Amino acid sequence: MCGIVGYTGGRDAYPIVIKGLKRLEYRGYDSTGVALAGPSLRVYKKKGKVASLEESIVRKELGGSTGIGHTRWATHGEPSDRNAHPHLSASGQLAMIHNGIIENYSQLKQELLSKGYQFKSDTDTEVLLNFIEEIKHNNACSLEEAIRIALKRVTGAYVILLIDQDMPDTIIAARKGSPLVIGVGQGEHFLGSDASPMLEYTKEVVYVNDYELAIVKPQELVLKNLGNERLTPYVQKLDIELAAIEKGGYEHFMLKEIFEQPKTIFDCLRGRLHAEDGTITLSGIEQHSEALQKANRIVMIACGTSWHAGLTAEYIFEECCRLNVEVEYASEFRYRNPVIHPGDIVLAISQSGETADTLVAIENAKSKGAIILGVVNVVGSSIARMSHAGAYTHAGPEIGVASTKAFTAQLAVLTMIAFKIAQLRNSISPERLSLLLHELESIPAKVEKILSNIEPIQQIAKQYAQARDFLYLGRGYNFPIALEGALKLKEISYIHAEGYPAAEMKHGPIALVDDQLPVVVVATKDSYHEKVLSNMQEIRARKGRVIGIVTEEDQAAIELCEAYLAVPAADEMLAPLLNVIPLQLLAYYIGIEKGCDVDKPRNLAKSVTVE
Ligand code: G6P
Numbered sequence: 344m345c346g347i348v349g350y351t352g353g354r355d356a357y358p359i360v361i362k363g364l365k366r367l368e369y370r371g372y373d374s375t376g377v378a379l380a381g382p383s384l385r386v387y388k389k390k391g392k393v394a395s396l397e398e399s400i401v402r403k404e405l406g407g408s409t410g411i412g413h414t415r416w417a418t419h420g421e422p423s424d425r426n427a428h429p430h431l432s433a434s435g436q437l438a439m440i441h442n443g444i445i446e447n448y449s450q451l452k453q454e455l456l457s458k459g460y461q462f463k464s465d466t467d468t469e470v471l472l473n474f475i476e477e478i479k480h481n482n483a484c485s486l487e488e489a490i491r492i493a494l495k496r497v498t499g500a501y502v503i504l505l506i507d508q509d510m511p512d513t514i515i516a517a518r519k520g521s522p523l524v525i526g527v528g529q530g531e532h533f534l535g536s537d538a539s540p541m542l543e544y545t546k547e548v549v550y551v552n553d554y555e556l557a558i559v560k561p562q563e564l565v566l567k568n569l570g571n572e573r574l575t576p577y578v579q580k581l582d583i584e585l586a587a588i589e590k591g592g593y594e595h596f597m598l599k600e601i602f603e604q605p606k607t608i609f610d611c612l613r614g615r616l617h618a619e620d621g622t623i624t625l626s627g628i629e630q631h632s633e634a635l636q637k638a639n640r641i642v643m644i645a646c647g648t649s650w651h652a653g654l655t656a657e658y659i660f661e662e663c664c665r666l667n668v669e670v671e672y673a674s675e676f677r678y679r680n681p682v683i684h685p686g687d688i689v690l691a692i693s694q695s696g697e698t699a700d701t702l703v704a705i706e707n708a709k710s711k712g713a714i715i716l717g718v719v720n721v722v723g724s725s726i727a728r729m730s731h732a733g734a735y736t737h738a739g740p741e742i743g744v745a746s747t748k749a750f751t752a753q754l755a756v757l758t759m760i761a762f763k764i765a766q767l768r769n770s771i772s773p774e775r776l777s778l779l780l781h782e783l784e785s786i787p788a789k790v791e792k793i794l795s796n797i798e799p800i801q802q803i804a805k806q807y808a809q810a811r812d813f814l815y816l817g818r819g820y821n822f823p824i825a826l827e828g829a830l831k832l833k834e835i836s837y838i839h840a841e842g843y844p845a846a847e848m849k850h851g852p853i854a855l856v857d858d859q860l861p862v863v864v865v866a867t868k869d870s871y872h873e874k875v876l877s878n879m880q881e882i883r884a885r886k887g888r889v890i891g892i893v894t895e896e897d898q899a900a901i902e903l904c905e906a907y908l909a910v911p912a913a914d915e916m917l918a919p920l921l922n923v924i925p926l927q928l929l930a931y932y933i934g935i936e937k938g939c940d941v942d943k944p945r946n947l948a949k950s951v952t953v954e
Pocket of ligand 1: 395646647648649690693694695696697698701745746786947948949950953
C-alpha cells in the first residue's frame with residue numbers, strides 16, 4: 344500500500360506529482376505529501392486525501408523540476424500531518440518517501456536514539472532516513488553508498504525515493520518487495536508505484552527488481568544492484584491507454600468497472616476460447632501440460648476477492664478435472680509449513696500482482712519446488728514475474744478499491760484453465776466441454792443484459808440501505824458468490840454482512856433472522872435449487888426479508904422473495920459470472936445511498952503491499 348511518485352526533468356514537477364498521486368490514491372489515502380527540489384528543498388504534507396493537500400498549499404512556493412510525492416496507508420503511526428511523508432532527515436538535507444514496512448525499525452531507532460537523534464514522527468520511514476544520513480556522515484560517503492550500506496541492515500519491504508538538497512536534479516530509488524516503475528521520457532524520468540502517473544508522458548518503462556537501486560536524473564537512468572554493479576535497464580513498452588485509467592463519464596471508477604465487464608470478460612476470452620473447434624489456447628498453461636496431466640492436486644493461493652475467485656474455481660476444477668483442489672489464504676499459507684512436493688502445481692491469483700502475503704506464499708511454494716502458475720491482472724507485476732508461467736486476466740487497470748471486473752476476469756481465466764486441464768486429462772466428455780465452451784462464449788452478452796436493467800437494483804438499494812446487518816447465502820458454485828457479495832457490501836457501505844453456505848444457516852445464522860434482517864439468497868437454477876428454495880422458506884417462516892438472485896421467470900423462487908433481481912439462465916458452472924454482477928451493483932448503490940466514498944472506502948487500500 345501507499346503510492347509513490349517522482350519526477351525529474353525539464354517541466355515543473357509539482358503538477359505531475361500531484362496528478363500522479365491522484366491516480367495512485369487507490370493505494371491509500373490517509374495522508375499526502377510532496378517534496379520539491381530546486382533552489383531549496385521544500386516539503387508540504389497533510390493528513391487526508393490529495394485534494395486536502397492541494398487546498399492547503401495554494402499560496403506556497405511550488406516551483407522546481409524535481410519532486411517526489413506520497414499517498415499513505417498508515418502502518419506505523421496514526422494518520423496525521425506529522426506522520427505524513429515525505430520525511431526530512433535530522434539535518435534537513437534529505438527528503439524521503441517510503442512504501443512498505445521496515446520490520447527492524449525499532450532496533451535501528453534505539454541505535455539512533457543512543458546517538459542523540461530525535462524523531463518528529465512515529466514512522467519507520469523517518470528511522471530509515473536518519474539511519475541513512477548517519478551512515479553518510481560517519482563514512483563520509485555518497486548518498487548512494489550510504490543507502491546501499493543501510494539497506495543491507497534492513498529487514499522488511501520497501502520502495503524508497505530520496506532527494507538530497509545538494510543534488511536537486513537527482514532522485515535515488517531502491518526497492519525490495521514493493522513495486523517501482525520508472526518511465527523513460529525525452530530528457531525526463533518518471534517514477535511510480537505503477538505506470539499510471541506516467542501514462543500521458545511516456546510508454547517506455549523499466550520495472551525495477553528487488554535489491555536494485557536507481558539513480559535517476561533528467562538525462563540519465565543508472566541501475567545498480569546492492570553490490571554496486573551496474574545493470575542494464577530493460578525498457579519495455581506499455582500497452583495501456585490513458586482512457587483506461589479515467590472515469591469516462593461515470594460517477595465512480597467502481598461503476599465504470601462494473602459496466603466494463605461485458606468487454607473485460609470478452610477480452611479475456613478472445614483468442615483463447617475457440618468454441619467452434621472445441622479448443623482453448625492458453626500458451627503459459629500449455630508449457631506445463633505434462634505436469635498438469637500427472638498432478639494429483641492443485642493449490643490455489645490468494646487474498647480477498649481473488650481468494651473468492653479461487654474458491655469458486657475450486658468447484659469447477661473438481662467437477663471438470665477430477666483433481667483435489669485446496670484454496671488457501673496466502674497470509675495463512677505463508678506461516679504454515681504447507682505440504683508441497685516438487686512439481687506440485689500452485690495457482691497464484693492476484694489482481695495487482697503485488698500483494699505482499701501472496702508474494703511470500705509463492706516464494707515459499709517455489710522454494711519447495713512447486714510450479715507457480717500466475718493468474719494476474721497487472722502486466723509486469725511482481726507476481727507475474729515470479730510465476731513460472733500463467734495467464735493474464737486482461738481486465739485493464741482496476742482503480743476502484745473494491746474489486747469487480749478483476750474478479751469476473753479471474754473467474755473467466757480460471758474457468759478456461761480448468762477446461763484446458765480437463766481436456767488434457769480427458770476428464771470431461773467432448774460433448775459437455777463443447778456445450779460449456781459455447782455457454783462461456785455467451786457470458787459477455789448475458790452480463791450486458793443484466794447491466795441494461797439496473798433500476799430494480801437501485802430500488803432495492805434504497806429500500807434496504809438502512810439495514811444494520813445483511814446475511815448472504817448460496818450453495819455449491821454460489822457459496823463463494825455469497826461471500827463475495829457480503830464482502831462488497833462491507834467494503835463499500837460499512838454495513839456488517841456475512842456470507843454463509845445456505846445449508847449451514849441452520850447451524851447458527853438462523854438465530855439472527857428476524858423481520859429486520861435482509862437475507863440475500865443466490866438462488867439461481869442449479870442442482871441444489873430445491874434445497875435453496877427450502878432455505879428461503881425457512882427464512883420467510885421467521886419473517887426474514889429475502890432478497891433473491893433468481894433465474895429469469897423462475898416463479899417458484901420469485902414467490903419466496905420480498906424483492907428479487909433476475910439474471911439470465913446459464914449452466915450452473917458459469918452462473919457465478921452472472922450472479923455476482925447484481926451483488927456488485929447492490930453494494931455500489933447501497934454505498935451511494937449511504938453517502939460513502941465508494942471508490943476509496945475507509946481504511947482499505949487496493950494494493951496491499953504490507954503483511
Ligand atoms: C485488497 C483489495 C481487494 C483485493 C485484495 C487482494 O484487499 O482491496 O480488492 O481482492 O487486496 O489483492 P490482489 O491484488 O492480490 O488481488
